[in-house]
Amino acid sequence: MAEATQTTKLTHWPRTAKGGGKKACTVEGCKRPYRAKSYCFFHFKKWRQGELPHTRYRVCSKPECRAKVGPKAGLCEKHFAETYKKDAAA
Incomplete structure (x- = not known):
């Protein structure tokens, strides 16, 4: 008989850094890997909300x-x- 394999279904996309995690966020003092627009996930969210100098x-x-x-x-x-x-x- 065939064994049943369990698969987990993702409910959201995992936060993955682009560039293999080698590029850092461009905000001074932040060492998180960058995700988009040269910001890490935290600062990218702030950028989208208009809280950083270069606003959307x-x-x-x-x-x-x-x-x-x-x-x-x-x-x-x-x-x-x-x-x-x-x-x-x-």
Whole structure:
């Protein structure tokens, strides 16, 4: 009789480093192997969320504002409304 073989089904992709683990993350002080966009899995997640200097999207041109840019003027929706509603009211 044939033996039944057990196989385990993965529920998600395993985190594997690219480059055989020889390349390190480009964030200063991080020694984890890189995964994508020259970041390790931890910093890649931070990049996707917009928490690193080189963000995934264009960000507002106002100082200290890291919000995603709206369709006009290089400003987020909040700063666009503040800037142009003042001009329209005057």
